[in-house]
Amino acid sequence: MGLFADLRDSISTVTAKLFAGSEEETKRIGIYGPPNAGKTTLANRIARDWTGDAVGPESHVPHETRRARRKENVEIERNGSTVSIDIVDTPGVTTKVDYEDFLEHDMDADDAKRRSREATEGVAEAMHWLREDVDGVIYVLDSTEDPFTQVNTMLIGIIESQDLPVLILANKTDLDDSNIQRIRNAFPQHETIPLSALEGSNMDEVYDKIASKFG
Structure with missing residues (x-):
């Protein structure tokens, strides 16, 4: 009986660890930043690299992302281990959304005002995710x-006040006027990782940092 009891206890322990691990493995990671920083381009790059699917449309028009979009169970493999995350692509956060900014992109006034209203609601939603859900x-x-x-x-x-792990990414390094050091100087308390989400440059380092930071 002792052998069977030991075997039963071992199986129970392993099963408990498996189920406990499955509850903790997947982390919700919010992609934040100002409008037109390249958040959706990055989200799509990560999603396509690891799932083959995109998160949402990319655009040069500000506030194209006006609702948070989520891609679940993105499994990133690094150094023989797998990190599972849900990507939350959030609207760009700004202090004011002016409908006149949309008029510069060949929109009529009604469409511009609608987008402005939706973008304002999107900023509020992004803040809610930051405070409650990532x-x-x-x-x-x-x-x-x-x-x-x-x-x-x-x-x-x-x-920082919520003690959330954070990676700061300096995007658009493919452009001539890119200045990574300026970002490092602004937030020296955090490591800054350069990349071009559009071209996919330095994504290996980005994935290494995601695995170590959020794994």
């Missing part, structure tokens, strides 16, 4: 733009 953050910045803004400082502060 386990970590990938913060994407356009390396051709000045990163030291009120919104970026506020969001990084919120992420």
Whole structure:
């Protein structure tokens, strides 16, 4: 009886660990940053590399992403282990959405106002996800733009106050006026990883960091 009891206990222990692990494995990772930083391009790059599917449409029009979009069970394999994450592509966060910005992209006034309203609601939704529903953050910045803004400082502060693990990515390194050091100087407390989500450059390092940070 002792042998069978030991075997039964061993099976129970292994089963418990398997089920416990399955509950903890998948992390919700929010992709945050200002409008047009390349968040959806990055989300699509990750999703296509590991699942073959895109998360959503990409566009040069600001606030094209006006609702959070989620790609579940993205399994990233690094160094013989697998990290499972849900990608949450969030709308770009800004202090103000002006409908006149949309008029510059060949939209009529009614369409511009509708998009402005939806984008404003999307910012609120992104903040809700940040405060309630994500386990970590990938913060994407356009390396051709000045990163030291009120919104970026506020969001990084919120992420830090909630003790969320965060990766800062300096995107658009394929452009001539990219300045990675400017982002490093703005947020020296966090490591900055350069990449071009559009061209896929340096994605191996990005995936290594995702695995180590969120695994």
